[in-house]
Amino acid sequence: MTQSNIPQYHHSYSEDENLSIYKYLKSATNKNLVENIFILCQSYPEEHQKNIIEALLQFGKEIADREYLNNCYNELLRCVNAWKKYKYSLETYPSIMKIREAYRLYKEEPGELPEGSLLFDSFMAKYEKTVCAGYAYSTVQQFLISEDKKRGIKRPKRPKDFYHSLQEIAVKQYSPKEALALLKKSELEDIIITLLECADAPELQNRPSVIISFLTSKYRFPSHKKSAKLFTSTTKGTLDLKDNCDRLLKELKQLQKETTQLEEEQNI
Secondary structure, eight states, X not given: OOGGGSOOSOTTOOHHHHHXXXXXXXXXXXXXXXXXXXXXXXXXXXXXXXXXXXXXXXXXHHHHHHHHHHHHHHHHHHHHHHHXXXXXXXXXXXXXXXXXXXXXXXXXXOOOOOTTOOHHHHHHHHHTTTTTTTOOHHHHXXXXXXXXXXXXXXXXXXXXXXXXXXXXXXXXXXXXXXXXXXXOHHHHHHHHHHHHHHTTOGGGTTXXXXXXXXXXXXXXXXOOSSSOOTTOOSSOOHHHHHHHHHHHHHHHHHHHHHHHHHHHHTTO
């Protein structure tokens, strides 16, 4: 990029100063940018500095809360799917055992097979509407693979994970300051530029805290566009995420109840 295309970060900066800031912004990590945002706050009078830092930490808290709930939701969804799979396996396993036993007995006395007919085809022709009812040929073939084999369907095992509340879910929790580093780099650059532009103009020094508070409100509501604009997120809002987590916790509790009943019926 030529110097003429580099933004003028402050009206008093020389070309060299401007270029130096540009190079720093492009090479710095998000964590470095957040650290320097708080350092820049120190160039403001105490009253404005306090308001800006409070606004930044509130923004960080909004990001941290959403990230935490989204991670909880993803973990709960994984856990619910594991219990659904376990429930299906419990429901299916007795049929697998019946089919295996029927096939074992059939192999012992298959009777006269039609010329060119495979044993399995003959078995399916006899049992497809009784023992094997509801299952495709390929599914029954999968059922018949020995449990000792790698692809064999084994007796289902209860999932290790179960949650009664969000507090039990071990997911990363961010401090407000750490959470700010989750913003896009271009978003952090915008905050730095705002702080630079307003630092030495008394009539503008209240502007950064107002802008950051506005951005927090904007960020709070999810964007439904595929490519979100600056200071927006496609992740659901905290209220929706909390509702979804509560729904999954209830579903998980119901799945545990249903699978426990199936376990008792099968003496597992």
